[in-house]
Amino acid sequence: MHSYRLGAIGIVTTFFIIIFSTVLLPMVLFNPSDxxxxxxxxxxxxxxxxxxxxxRKIYVREGCFYCHTQFTRLQDRGYGPLVKAGDxxxxxxxxxxxxxxxxxxxxxxxxxxxxxxxxxxxxxxxVKPGSIMPSFSYLSERDMNDLVAYLQCLGxxxxxxxxxxxxxxxxxxxxxxxxxxxxxxxxxxxxxxxxAGRGIYTQNCAVCHxxxxxxxxxxxxxxxxKPPNFSRPYYKxxxxxxxxxxxxxxxxxxxxxxxxxVLTEEQRWYLVAYLKTLPQDQEITINSLKQIDKIEDVRLPxxxxxxxEPHHGGHGGHGEESEGDNMSPSEHGSHGSTPAPxxxxxxxxxxxxxxxxxxxxxxxxx
Amino acid sequence: xxGGLEFSMPDLVKNVPQLAFPHxxxxxxxxxxxxxxxxxxxxxxxxxxxxxxxxxxxxERLGNMTMWAWxxxxxxxxxxxVNGNTEGRxxxxxxxxxxxxxxxxLVLVALNIYMTILNRKVKKLYVTLWYFLGSLFWxxxxxxxxxxxxxxxxxxxxxxxxxxxxxNILGMWFTTVGVGMMYYLLPRLTQAPLYSHGLSMLGxxxxxxxxxxxxxxxxxxxxxxxxxxxxxxISSIFLLVPVLTVLTNFFMTMKGRWGQAxxxxxxxxxxxxxxxxxxxxxxxxxxxxxWVNWYLHxxxxxxxxxxxxxxxxFSFILTSAVYYTLPKLTGKEFYSQGLIRAHYWLKFLGFLxxxxxxxxxxxxxxxxxxxxxxxxxWGLQIRxxxxxxxxxxxxxxxxxxxxxxxxxxxxYSKPAASVAPAAKAAEVKA
Numbered sequence: 058m059h060s061y062r063l064g065a066i067g068i069v070t071t072f073f074i075i076i077f078s079t080v081l082l083p084m085v086l087f088n089p090s091d092x093x094x095x096x097x098x099x100x101x102x103x104x105x106x107x108x109x110x111x112x113r114k115i116y117v118r119e120g121c122f123y124c125h126t127q128f129t130r131l132q133d134r135g136y137g138p139l140v141k142a143g144d145x146x147x148x149x150x151x152x153x154x155x156x157x158x159x160x161x162x163x164x165x166x167x168x169x170x171x172x173x174x175x176x177x178x179x180x181x182x183x184v185k186p187g188s189i190m191p192s193f194s195y196l197s198e199r200d201m202n203d204l205v206a207y208l209q210c211l212g213x214x215x216x217x218x219x220x221x222x223x224x225x226x227x228x229x230x231x232x233x234x235x236x237x238x239x240x241x242x243x244x245x246x247x248x249x250x251x252x253a254g255r256g257i258y259t260q261n262c263a264v265c266h267x268x269x270x271x272x273x274x275x276x277x278x279x280x281x282x283k284p285p286n287f288s289r290p291y292y293k294x295x296x297x298x299x300x301x302x303x304x305x306x307x308x309x310x311x312x313x314x315x316x317x318x319v320l321t322e323e324q325r326w327y328l329v330a331y332l333k334t335l336p337q338d339q340e341i342t343i344n345s346l347k348q349i350d351k352i353e354d355v356r357l358p359x360x361x362x363x364x365x366e367p368h369h370g371g372h373g374g375h376g377e378e379s380e381g382d383n384m385s386p387s388e389h390g391s392h393g394s395t396p397a398p399x400x401x402x403x404x405x406x407x408x409x410x411x412x413x414x415x416x417x418x419x420x421x422x423x
Numbered sequence: 424x425x426g427g428l429e430f431s432m433p434d435l436v437k438n439v440p441q442l443a444f445p446h447x448x449x450x451x452x453x454x455x456x457x458x459x460x461x462x463x464x465x466x467x468x469x470x471x472x473x474x475x476x477x478x479x480x481x482x483e484r485l486g487n488m489t490m491w492a493w494x495x496x497x498x499x500x501x502x503x504x505v506n507g508n509t510e511g512r513x514x515x516x517x518x519x520x521x522x523x524x525x526x527x528x529l530v531l532v533a534l535n536i537y538m539t540i541l542n543r544k545v546k547k548l549y550v551t552l553w554y555f556l557g558s559l560f561w562x563x564x565x566x567x568x569x570x571x572x573x574x575x576x577x578x579x580x581x582x583x584x585x586x587x588x589x590x591n592i593l594g595m596w597f598t599t600v601g602v603g604m605m606y607y608l609l610p611r612l613t614q615a616p617l618y619s620h621g622l623s624m625l626g627x628x629x630x631x632x633x634x635x636x637x638x639x640x641x642x643x644x645x646x647x648x649x650x651x652x653x654x655x656x657i658s659s660i661f662l663l664v665p666v667l668t669v670l671t672n673f674f675m676t677m678k679g680r681w682g683q684a685x686x687x688x689x690x691x692x693x694x695x696x697x698x699x700x701x702x703x704x705x706x707x708x709x710x711x712x713x714w715v716n717w718y719l720h721x722x723x724x725x726x727x728x729x730x731x732x733x734x735x736x737f738s739f740i741l742t743s744a745v746y747y748t749l750p751k752l753t754g755k756e757f758y759s760q761g762l763i764r765a766h767y768w769l770k771f772l773g774f775l776x777x778x779x780x781x782x783x784x785x786x787x788x789x790x791x792x793x794x795x796x797x798x799x800x801w802g803l804q805i806r807x808x809x810x811x812x813x814x815x816x817x818x819x820x821x822x823x824x825x826x827x828x829x830x831x832x833x834x835y836s837k838p839a840a841s842v843a844p845a846a847k848a849a850e851v852k853a
Contacts, residue, residue: 067628072560072561075636083583083648087647128644132792142579148578150585151582153645154721155641189802
């Protein structure tokens with residue numbers, strides 16, 4: 058009898074120690090707060106349009122989280138900003154998910170047009186061939202709209218303020234990078250330097266990248282991995298160091314060579330100066346002189362696929378997830394042109410033709 | 424158990440685009456966990472414990488009551504989950520009423536068993552009883568903590584508790600009861616003494632110590648505290664200790680008697696289960712380590728691993744228990760040996776096919792994620808494996824249907840025992 062009692066006490070103690078260390082202790086010690094206001098804001102979409110908080114309940118009810126995760130990991134490319142502990146404090150029950158049978162939805166909001174999302178829910182394969190997502194056409198109009206509103210709210214306060222940077226040895230933070238900057242004699246902001254770079258570009262780069270940097274040089278047709286389109290807003294965010302790094306070291310897995318073998322350091326800096334002047338797609342024009350002086354915080358493309366995977370994005374299925382609203386300082390939810398899920402929208406939006414233009418909502422009326 | 428079976432097994436065909444797959448998935452998990460495995464386990468416990476204690480079950484009425492409660496829960500689960508009435512917590516989807524019912528039923532089962540053991544006629548506790556005692560103490564607690572029925576924890580804490588529960592329903596219930604059953608069945612079936620009682624105790628305390636904190640290894644890449652992840656990963660690796668002691672014990676018990684598995688069908692199920700246990704437990708710590716997890720997490724590999732544990736290991740041992748106990752309880756031979764054979768091969772081969780296709784699909788997915796290739800591109804690559812998985816699901820369901828038919832035919836003259844034969848019949852005998 059004695060040994061039995063000892064054993065029973067042993068089991069009880071063991072179990073409580075474990076509960077304490079792995080269940081209670083985290084509850085006490087781990088209390089992240091949302092100081093940076095990065096958690097999803099479900100109130101952003103006006104309640105007369107759709108109810109995103111209710112949409113969350115539908116997301117839970119329909120069990121979306123069995124196939125879609127809601128946390129980005131360090132190694133995930135193309136899923137937007139990394140999550141932090143405070144991002145989840147209002148998320149209960151948690152929807153982190155366990156398996157990614159479909160894409161991660163952490164920062165899904167604004168990536169596709171609401172019409173697209175709705176069409177995709179109704180008939181996934183009509184807008185995304187090869188998808189194995191089940192159809193949720195049995196949802197009522199209201200459920201569907203709320204669910205889309207929820208999806209459009211995901212990650213709506215996780216803004217991107219920094220980009221992929223060149224490796225440390227190109228940054229001033231390291232001795233090697235400092236030495237590089239000390240050796241640099243070219244003013245990459247000067248138009249004279251850009252002019253000097255133009256010739257280098259024409260001789261070496263244009264054959265693939267095209268004269269205007271659209272990625273349409275004659276060689277491009279024969280390349281399996283197409284050269285990028287430098288007119289995309291994404292490339293306007295590149296720092297000098299990043300351009301320099303890319304030019305110098307090339308892009309692994311593509312035909313982009315390591316130009317450090319061919320061009321001198323000075324030549325590469327001239328090239329950088331020129332690359333920065335390449336035209337941008339859908340350049341914003343102004344209506345009055347007043348707008349010129351306004352210093353605007355250039356918002357990075359909100360939740361774009363390609364900002365973490367910039368290279369050669371033009372091919373393949375994700376090309377359409379473009380970084381449309383780059384220059385729009387407004388949040389995606391408040392695009393005048395794309396009110397989130399329009400409740401009045403008839404189910405005929407299932408045509409799916411909105412796919413291509415989907416995420417590039419009209420650049421706020423200009 | 425036929426009830427549990429009919430509900431649970433068809434869902435294994437969770438396949439390519441299936442209407443309302445998420446609902447099916449919810450019910451699949453719950454039916455397998457609560458319906459098939461738990462019900463079968465409790466049935467087996469009700470049989471084995473009185474046998475080992477050489478005494479009667481403390482209260483047969485209570486036993487009957489819990490059996491009905493459990494079946495009721497399952498019907499409730501079917502009605503709610505398929506309609507999407509879920510709490511939205513993986514493995515803990517059941518609604519509040521059902522949560523409470525399961526908890527009450529569990530506590531009553533535990534009470535029943537504890538009282539039975541207190542009234543035992545044998546002085547020494549066999550290791551199986553240790554396992555059952557531990558499990559019946561842990562599991563109600565884990566269940567109550569894990570369901571989070573009446574609390575709303577902030578997101579990540581919710582996830583921590585969720586995975587504490589999600590992993591421990593396996594670790595402190597399926598594994599411990601399953602291993603306890605292996606300890607009971609292997610020596611009985613082979614007519615050989617257990618190799619070492621000392622080792623068996625080491626295994627038991629090892630699992631008691633190291634299993635519970637491992638849950639966080641499911642979220643090693645989410646922003647939860649690093650120390651918690653470290654505890655989880657380290658104890659996952661330490662789990663190799665109890666696993667290897669347990670399996671050494673089993674294999675040494677089997678030494679010189681492997682040939683029996685050819686002719687003895689329940690033993691064949693049990694041995695297969697041990698083999699899969701070895702594989703799943705080597706896999707587990709391996710994929711819990713950070714860098715492997717980095718690569719494999721979120722993919723079908725993990726799904727394969729989960730099926731290896733629940734289907735390969737614990738479902739097999741449970742089937743073995745049923746095949747062993749049922750003739751003893753009813754005093755009749757099984758209706759058809761051929762059907763048992765067919766069941767074994769369908770389940771075994773079906774499972775191998777499922778495991779292989781899931782693992783390959785998982786590796787393709789991992790490669791896709793690691794290379795940053797969008798889902799729509801590698802999604803097409805794994806379609807053949809979904810297909811094979813579907814086939815394997817059909818094979819397994821077919822096997823289980825044969826099993827159900829066999830059990831039904833065996834029991835045919837006993838209409839009273841039709842709903843949950845093992846549990847019910849155990850009470851009849853005891």
